[in-house]
Amino acid sequence: MSRSIPIELVSASGAATPRDTLARPLRDLRISVIDRCNFRCPYCMPEDQYAQDYEFLSKDQRLRFEEIERLAHAFVALGVRKLRLTGGEPLLRRDLPHLIEQLARIPGVEDIAMTTNAVLLPKFAQALRDAGLHRLTVSLDTLDAETFRQMSGGRGEVAEVLDGIAAAERAGFSKIKLNCVVMRGVNDGQVVDLVERFRGTGHIVRFIEYMDVGTVNQWRGESVVSSAELIARIGARWPLESLQPNYRGEVAERYRFSDGAGEVGFISSVSQPFCGDCSRARLSADGKLYTCLFARTGHDLRAPLRAGANDAELAGLIAARWTQRTDRYSEQRAELRARGEQKHVEMFAVGG
Ligand code: SAM
Ligand code: SF4
Ligand code: SF4
Numbered sequence: 366m367s368r369s370i371p372i373e374l375v376s377a378s379g380a381a382t383p384r385d386t387l388a389r390p391l392r393d394l395r396i397s398v399i400d401r402c403n404f405r406c407p408y409c410m411p412e413d414q415y416a417q418d419y420e421f422l423s424k425d426q427r428l429r430f431e432e433i434e435r436l437a438h439a440f441v442a443l444g445v446r447k448l449r450l451t452g453g454e455p456l457l458r459r460d461l462p463h464l465i466e467q468l469a470r471i472p473g474v475e476d477i478a479m480t481t482n483a484v485l486l487p488k489f490a491q492a493l494r495d496a497g498l499h500r501l502t503v504s505l506d507t508l509d510a511e512t513f514r515q516m517s518g519g520r521g522e523v524a525e526v527l528d529g530i531a532a533a534e535r536a537g538f539s540k541i542k543l544n545c546v547v548m549r550g551v552n553d554g555q556v557v558d559l560v561e562r563f564r565g566t567g568h569i570v571r572f573i574e575y576m577d578v579g580t581v582n583q584w585r586g587e588s589v590v591s592s593a594e595l596i597a598r599i600g601a602r603w604p605l606e607s608l609q610p611n612y613r614g615e616v617a618e619r620y621r622f623s624d625g626a627g628e629v630g631f632i633s634s635v636s637q638p639f640c641g642d643c644s645r646a647r648l649s650a651d652g653k654l655y656t657c658l659f660a661r662t663g664h665d666l667r668a669p670l671r672a673g674a675n676d677a678e679l680a681g682l683i684a685a686r687w688t689q690r691t692d693r694y695s696e697q698r699a700e701l702r703a704r705g706e707q708k709h710v711e712m713f714a715v716g717g
Pocket of ligand 1: 401408409451452454455480481482502503504544545546547573574575576577578582696714716717
């Protein structure tokens with residue numbers, strides 16, 4: 366533990382928030398609580414790449430809730446203010462509301478959000494809300510039943526997701542973000558229907574450019590539909606006006622409908638990379654710190670944690686890794702792909 370730094374130097378005041386080699390602070394932490402999923406979306410975890418013997422993490426390999434809480438404390442001491450729970454499918458992790466309760470008690474945590482495919486929300490939405498979850502993002506790629514089956518790898522029904530959203534509304538969640546990954550020739554013909562369904566509800570549909578994450582989705586640039594194309598298409602139906610970001614580093618470009626029916630967002634990580642403001646760290650379910658969605662390897666925090674590292678030592682390890690961070694994959698995509706550098710952590714391991 367020779368790299369440890371005293372915890373008082375990195376207090377919740379944020380005075381010593383580490384900055385990476387491009388002067389980006391550490392602000393957000395995405396916590397993957399499980400690598401398993403009840404869907405097999407072709408852009409993330411395509412069924413045909415997962416032989417029956419594919420080994421997901423065992424219970425012992427996954428961080429326990431107390432361990433996640435310890436690490437979250439260390440990240441918050443370094444300046445993290447926002448936590449997002451993700452997966453795999455986070456609601457497959459047993460007792461998740463209990464973890465949320467523990468995280469919500471950490472002084473300095475201002476926001477806890479979760480990204481989910483929503484199928485299990487009818488069962489858990491109220492408990493999640495009561496536990497202190499502030500915000501929900503639901504993934505929903507299409508309203509068309511057949512396309513939805515295709516985009517969930519034959520595992521999901523769109524009606525279940527809509528039931529999940531309704532359950533979340535009843536539990537008190539509002540302004541739900543609805544993430545839609547757009548793939549050319551698959552669901553790009555259905556984006557207007559999705560917008561129409563949620564205009565005026567207060568929820569915010571966000572279109573995500575299909576990314577070359579992981580190694581298994583056989584990504585091809587031709588399948589990406591740029592945000593510019595979608596903005597033109599949606600704007601032709603309902604005039605749109607560009608909005609300022611809510612905060613520096615917000616990943617979605619915001620637009621409002623000129624008729625006042627709400628907002629729509631576009632996440633353009635392929636056509637307009639936003640690495641310059643990227644302040645997100647990712648913790649995998651087995652306790653590895655990834656400093657980029659496209660990182661090849663993670664930095665193991667589980668071993669020092671289980672070996673008895675104290676809070677200051679854990680914060681020191683995280684700070685040391687963050688200060689060495691050079692990642693800006695999306696800005697270098699063309700160059701790195703041309704060099705054949707395409708080995709990245711899988712999306713379902715770090716959760717987007
Ligand atoms: N299972 C949960 C869900 O789908 O909401 C949480 C984890 S999932 C990996 C998080 C987000 O990553 C989802 O909104 C999903 O659509 C997005 N995602 C997965 N693979 C992607 C890809 N290749 N390109 C863009 N977004 C992707
Ligand atoms: Fe599962 Fe989410 Fe990946 Fe789809 S995007 S396979 S729901 S982890
Ligand atoms: Fe952040 Fe990496 Fe995405 Fe760039 S490519 S925005 S550094 S996660």
